[in-house]
Amino acid sequence: SAVISQKPSRDICQRGTSLTIQCQVDSQVTMMFWYRQQPGQSLTLIATANQGSEATYESGFVIDKFPISRPNLTFSTLTVSNMSPEDSSIYLCSRTSGEGETQYFGPGTRLLVL
Amino acid sequence: AQKVTQAQTEISVVEKEDVTLDCVYETRDTTYYLFWYKQPPSGELVFLIRRNSFDEQNEISGRYSWNFQKSTSSFNFTITASQVVDSAVYFCALSEAITGANSKLTFGKGITLSVRP
Numbered sequence: 173s174a175v176i177s178q179k180p181s182r183d184i185c186q187r188g189t190s191l192t193i194q195c196q197v198d199s200q201v202t203m204m205f206w207y208r209q210q211p212g213q214s215l216t217l218i219a220t221a222n223q224g225s226e227a228t229y230e231s232g233f234v235i236d237k238f239p240i241s242r243p244n245l246t247f248s249t250l251t252v253s254n255m256s257p258e259d260s261s262i263y264l265c266s267r268t269s270g271e272g273e274t275q276y277f278g279p280g281t282r283l284l285v286l
Numbered sequence: 287a288q289k290v291t292q293a294q295t296e297i298s299v300v301e302k303e304d305v306t307l308d309c310v311y312e313t314r315d316t317t318y319y320l321f322w323y324k325q326p327p328s329g330e331l332v333f334l335i336r337r338n339s340f341d342e343q344n345e346i347s348g349r350y351s352w353n354f355q356k357s358t359s360s361f362n363f364t365i366t367a368s369q370v371v372d373s374a375v376y377f378c379a380l381s382e383a384i385t386g387a388n389s390k391l392t393f394g395k396g397i398t399l400s401v402r403p
Binding site: 203214215217266277279282 | 329331333336393394395
């Protein structure tokens, strides 16, 4: 199985500020994914982060609100910009674990916006 | 467009009972992949199983078993002799591929399972 770490594990932020979430994986991978899980809800894909190109965003998510960086094959960041209470969620990064294997998830970042 | 439906929202059972979690999916792809994940109260997402669309064999792993039926587009999950530690939210998910951009997952809404002692 893949080893994926995220920082911070949780944070409480004020409305209008921004938070950058880091995701580190244990081996090089082309694709990484960022998901959001709102309270009591399922997971929704925010964007696909492909190393060497701009992230691809899903419908309803925009780069200005959720800028993503992918500086190398083992690291990605997601920034939640100009936060509002509606952004309070768990944010999870994931990666596939090699050819023919499955998708594993990081432990998540629990964000509360006041 | 892909869709995963988990019609059950909450299930409560007494320890040692068997419980089945239902999952129905929709996709236009002929090749696809189905998954079950467990999310305990701690919040991390734990991978349980992946099934390829071309492999309809059912699978058993200890107390867990999965029934994949393409004819009804279902991928149901049964826990035999449930235990309190099985209490969690269980998600069924679907992807078009295993690698690349199309390996992104579409999740169902999840089923909250409570196992009472």
